[in-house]
Amino acid sequence: MVSRTKYAPIEQDEQLNKRLTHSGLRVTPQRQHVHEILMTKMDHPTADQVFLRAKESMPEISMATVYNCLDALVKCEMVKQVNLDRGATRYCPNMKPHSHFYCDECGSVYDILQTISPDQAKFKLPRGFKLQNIDTNIHGLCPDCSAKAKQSAN
Amino acid sequence: MVSRTKYAPIEQDEQLNKRLTHSGLRVTPQRQHVHEILMTKMDHPTADQVFLRAKESMPEISMATVYNCLDALVKCEMVKQVNLDRGATRYCPNMKPHSHFYCDECGSVYDILQTISPDQAKFKLPRGFKLQNIDTNIHGLCPDCSAKAKQSAN
DNA sequence: ATGACTGCAAATACTTTGCACATGT
DNA sequence: ACATGTGCAAAGTATTTGCAGTCAT
Secondary structure, eight states, X not given: OOOGGGTSOHHHHHHHHHHHHHTTOOOOHHHHHHHHHHHHSOSOOBHHHHHHHXXXXXXXXXXXXXXXXXXXXXXXXXXXXXXXXXXXXXXXXXXXXXXXXXXXXXXXXXXXXOOOOHHHHTOOOOXXXXXXXXXXXXXXXXXXXXXXXXXXXX | OXXXXXXXXXXXXHHHHHHHHHTTOOOOHHHHHXXXXXXXXXXXXXXXXXXHXXXXXXXXXXHHHHHHHHHHXXXXXXXXXXXXXXXXXXXXXXXXXXXXXXXXXXXXXXXXXXXXXXXXXXXXXXXXXXXXXXXXXXXXXXXXXXXXXHHHXX
């Protein structure tokens, strides 16, 4: 097997390994590596971007494995999928409660460390619906695009 | 040209025609037809599902045109795109403020006639961010899947 | 030892594009 | 009249699948 310490410091993985195991999933160097990539640059990359970054230090890794790893990380609740527009799904390793800000102009995504709790929202769901969590996406303009819009407005 | 009244009652289209024109887009039978399909069964269909339904009474319509029409409807703000999972984008013609309930089990989508207003949310965005709207997606189990889950739990 | 995971390649699903012709304004 | 929209086919992305071999437990 591939030396796993080549890819991620042991300590960072404790939580990950525990969660994978707890979900009946196996701990593999690829899964650790994909998770580390997400943690290193928390910029909500697509599967393709993760693949490119992963290959840098693990050239043998395949796209299918990247998807498999991302799915495993989502299943064991170490990563969230983020779907904001018609483009590819993005992946977010920030599991603290937060919302996403999506710039409708340039497509960049930012974490906003604030959420709507089910209590706060007081959603009245019809009978039978079971609420698990609320996913809040803020649309607007990022500072860059906002500045550009202001410029062209004069 | 194709008889347009074959596809949608005139009255329903007033608003649509006004909006298309106002956005510098043209009124075409295809756009009216696609809009009517969305209004008839507000079940958040994918582009592919819209295509299949559209063909029933307009057999010549093409997939490219369906995408074009959906884009036009989104641009003139008669329809919203809904992205909830890795699958295809869905389309929603309900322009009243509302949220979406997504069943994580079966993937069905329901409108919830309630939203989080920017005021209510009190989002503190970092300097420079311009908030345009908040998009709230409630994840959980629909009544059917919730009932099934309860059954298998005993 | 065994089932789960990986890598590869091929298949499928989703979306966009180029172009000739038609149509809305 | 002329730009915009349509239909077709082909190309481009995004994601999934089948399978032989490998690895985690």
